Amino acid sequence: MTSTSTARDIARAAKAAFEASQLVDPSERNTALELLLDELEKLKTDILTANKQDLEAARVEVASGKLSESLLKRLDLSTEAKWTAMLQGVRDVAALPDPTGRVTYATRLDDGLELYRVTCPIGSLLVIFEARPEVVVNIAALAIKSGNSAILKGGKESTRTATLLAQAIRAALARTKFDADYIQTVHTRAEVSSLLEQDRYIDLVIPRGSNELVRSIQRSTQIPVMGHADGICAVYLDESADLAKAVRVAVDSKINYPAACNSAETLIVHESLLTSVWPKVAAALLDKDVKLLCCPRTLDALRQSQDTHPKLVTHVQPATDDAFTTEHLSLTLSVTALSSLSDAVKWINGHSSHHTDTIVTESAAAASAFCRGVDSAGTFVNASTRFADGFRYGFGTEVGISTGRVHARGPVGLEGLVIYKYMMRSTANGGHIVGEFGGGAGQKQFLHEKIESQAVPF
Amino acid sequence: MTSTSTARDIARAAKAAFEASQLVDPSERNTALELLLDELEKLKTDILTANKQDLEAARVEVASGKLSESLLKRLDLSTEAKWTAMLQGVRDVAALPDPTGRVTYATRLDDGLELYRVTCPIGSLLVIFEARPEVVVNIAALAIKSGNSAILKGGKESTRTATLLAQAIRAALARTKFDADYIQTVHTRAEVSSLLEQDRYIDLVIPRGSNELVRSIQRSTQIPVMGHADGICAVYLDESADLAKAVRVAVDSKINYPAACNSAETLIVHESLLTSVWPKVAAALLDKDVKLLCCPRTLDALRQSQDTHPKLVTHVQPATDDAFTTEHLSLTLSVTALSSLSDAVKWINGHSSHHTDTIVTESAAAASAFCRGVDSAGTFVNASTRFADGFRYGFGTEVGISTGRVHARGPVGLEGLVIYKYMMRSTANGGHIVGEFGGGAGQKQFLHEKIESQAVPF
Structure with a gap:
């Protein structure tokens, strides 16, 4: 068999397993998760x-x-803490409410004709990720909980571990009403390339990993892709910024976990703060060993400040052209001065990756304008960009963070793995036909009366 | 200027107009629609x-x-009825509730730290459609109402009309706080090809037209595409089907408007009905001049029936191999007999275009299994497939019908033109930082208390 026909078989099996699963009671999903443990x-x-x-x-x-x-650290599953965390992750997902079967719109079209929009799984997922082997279990749990079938491809460095984890998943599924092909794993890049062509059978691709991985997948498939590219987040210190808030939010956004996509890469300082708030924020950042890449005005302000910081020479440099479009992912922060809130909003829309941006301000009007004007998945007021996270938002778990504009945006929980379908039922004699409705004499009109219902009654 | 740099300018202007519009009060959108009239x-x-x-x-x-x-008929805008309908369409859109600014999730993360998920426009749209010139006005109204900027490309046959309609739109926008580039029109295919490359500035492509148009666009862009491909809808007559319902639903699904994507192309007959219900349903369809492409068993049943229909010879033929994957869009219906509900569900999942399918049944269990097992945007019970429509569903207007699995599925109203963003506000002294939360001694825990709110309070 060629690689393409193998991929087609895998994809077709995933779709068949998904379709068969639609008639399995949703409670079987939690059973599967218990058996997986x-x-x-x-x-x-x-x-x-x-x-x-x-x-x-x-x-x-x-x-x-x-x-x-x-x-090596990411690959290692042998510490008791990591093993326990992997299992606890499955239990946490099991404990979440079922994201499917929820009615989000219900209307009576006519006496005896009811329409329900009800959440349901998307179909078959292709999830591609890198080194950490426990992600196989994590993603399998999310797919099972949300009712989607999945094909998983992990990093080649963890193949031996992942093969056994996949064996455990298969063994668990074999004890349920789901097909064993409900969760499949593949191991080679060639298989992934061929799977990316199977748009008839695969409904969504979720790459979890580097920007490079995400972009390369987006370029090579016609299947919808849910993922995030860069995380270039900004902290804007508004004219009315409170000093303590400015220091705390800027420092936390940068240093809490610099390698995360929701860490700040850019600090924008309103020009009125150049000789007041800015030198103190800079000092707090330098105290934490942050390297500052400064625009001419913020640089001058520090050099002319009375309290010269001991790290001024080693840690403060002029910003280069690409500083403001770079995701540093380290203790480096690009800094620029701007002359208005409006300029800051435009700057962020032009330079950020539309992930999460925050304003430090005491002005309600500025907060409102910033939150509406900045076109990012998260717009915050006096809070660290690091809050942009599925667990912190209260979703219980996180599939990833999307910087896309359709389907799901920002931290994506189980809701991002479901879509909806419309179910309609006629209980009238003779059923319901469209030909009876219209503007003519004796024709019916649509009622469109809201139905209060949490679940489909049939 | 090359075509690509022109396209980049157009796309960049659309994005800039969108970004600027985010600080304009949403009430200005209805003002724009009134000025458009x-x-x-x-x-x-x-x-x-x-x-x-x-x-x-x-x-x-x-x-x-x-x-x-x-x-010619589609191109003609000169009848008073068409002109009035075009203007009424704008008024109808203006009368709909604002789809943006609605809070769909709100939670208190900590004392003084609130998170709101609020609906907002997607960004800049590229809408491509065919002959009817009034669609320019229709789509412009939808874009303005939902807060998205748009680039519109109509059919070349209506260029003169569309140019003047675009002039009216521009003149209306010039009297508002929106940029004149908020709605732009382009006229050549070359421009569209170049625009499809502008994934940095264009957020969503909406093709409205033939399957060929939709598929060709999907193949040639990395921007998300919202559209529908085929409409191959099925009516399944279950073992327990009521004769009157079977006749009414089958006939209406086929003949009410055969050229529409929500018309039935396939009729599936449970084998137990071959000599009872099926000949009567066939007779009703033949009475309406429907041509039947039958599988061997349904064909035999008609030929051996005691009541030979006068159109049996002229209108009933054996089904060819491709009959069940063809969108007839005419008074032609493919018919097959199957031996169980389960086979019917599998058949539909394998052959339909996942648009809308209906079961005729008196069994609650069969209705439930069909609605859950059939993986289509609409699954109906005893109701015509023709009900799958945004107006009929109560959305007021329809952007199109999506057979995709992400973002929007089925008839798409204004809700399909919005996404959401997360706004967060700290009102605590010192703002909020992530470093204070965690499992350690003296660290804070997240509250995740639901906030009852319809709108963002800042």
Whole structure:
């Protein structure tokens, strides 16, 4: 078989498993998650042995400089904390409310004719991610909970571990009413390339990983892709910014976890703060070892400030042209001065990645204008950009953060894995036909009376 | 300027107009629609003269066989009924509730820290459609109402009319706080090709027209596309079908408006009905001049029936291989017999275009299984497939019908033109930082208390 026909078989099996699952009672999904915990415990020794082998192979690659040291940490599943967290993740997902079967619109079109819009799974997912092997279990749990079938592709460094995790998933599914093909795993890039062509059978691609991974997938498929590109987030210190808030929000947004996509990469300072608030915010950032790439005005302000910070020479530099479109992902912050709120909004819309941006202000009008004018998934007032996160937002879990403009935006919970369908029922004699409705004499008019209902009654 | 740089300018202007519009009060959108009505009335004579010229040019093309006769009817805007309907369409859209600014999730994360998910426009739209010139006005109204900027491309046959309609739109916008570039029109295919590359500035492409148009656009852009492909809808006559309902639903689904995407193309007959219900349903369809393409069993049943219909010879033929994957869009219906509900669900999932399918049944269990098992945007019980329509569903207007699985599915009203953003506000001393939350001693826990609110209070 060629790679394409194999991919077609895998994709077709995923779709068939999804379609068959629609007649399985949704309670079976939580049963599957409980059985998954059981099968993982049964295979624990084998899984950890396989993980050791993956780690040893990776150490060789790291030693020869082919892989980075940080990968080893992500690959390692052997600590009790990591194992426990993986299992707890499955329990957390199981405990969430069912995202499907919820009625979001219901109307009576006519006596005896009811319409319900009800949430349902999307279909079959293709999820592509990188090193961490426990993501296989995490994503499988999310797919099962939301009623979607899935094909999973992890990083090649974790193949041995992932193969056994997939075996546990298969064993769990075999004890349920779901097809064993409900969750499948593939291991090669060639398989993924061919799967990206299967738009007849795969409904959504979710890449989780580097910007490069996400962009390359977007370029190579006609299947809808849900993912985020850069996280270039800004903190804007408005004319009326409170000093304590400015310091706390700027510092937390930058240093709380610099490698995260919701960390600030840019600080915008209103020009009226150049000699007052700005030097103090800069000092607080320098205290935390942040490197500042400054525009001429913010740089001058620091150099002319009376309280010269000891790190001024080592940690403060002029910003280069690309500083404001770079996702530093480290303790580096680009800084620019602007002369108005309106300029700041325009600057952010032109330079940010439309992820999350925050204003520090005491003005209600400025807060309102910023939140409406900044065209990002998250617009915050006096709060750190780091709050942009599914757990913090209260979703219980997070599929990822979307900077797209359709379907789901910002942190995406289980809701991002469902869509809806319209169910309609006639209980009238003779059923309902469109030909009876219209503007003519004796013809019926639509009622469009709201129905209060949480679930479809048939 | 090359075509690409022109397209980039157009797309960039659309995006800039959208961004600027975010600080304009939403009430200005209805003002713009009222002014649009005014400008259309002012230009009425010129518009109808231009429409006559378009029609004359088209008649030459029709006479030489380059265009079809039916295009003339779609192109013609000169009847008073059509003109009035165009203006009424604008008024109807203006009368709909604002789809933006609605809070769909609100939670208190901590004392003084509130999160709001609020509906907002998507951004800049590229809408591509075919002959009917009034669609320019229709789509402009939808874009303005939903707060999106738009670039519109109509059919080349209506260029003269569309240019004047666009002039009216521009004149109306010039009297508002919106940029004149808020709604732009382009006229050539080359411009569209270049615009489809502007994924940095254009957020959503909406093709309205033939399947061919939709597919060709999907293949040639990385911008998300919202549209529908085929409408291959099925009526399934279940074992327990009531005869009167079977006849009424099958006939209405087929003949009410055969050229529409929500018309039935396939009839599935449970085998137990072959000698009872089926011949009577067939007779009713033949009475309405429907041509039946039958599988061997449904064909035999008619040929062996005691009541031979006079049109049996002329209107009933064996189904060819492609009959069940063809969108007839005419008075032709493919018919097959199957032996169970489960087979019917599988058949529909394998052959339909996931648009709208209906079951005729007296069994509550069969209705429930059909509605859940059939993976289509609409699953109906004892109701005609023709009910799948935004107006009939109560949306007031319809952007189109989506057979996609993300963002919007089924008939799409104004809700399909909005997404949401997350606004967060801290009112605490010092603002809110993530570093204060966590599992450690003295650290804060998230509250996640539901806030009852219809609108963002800041």
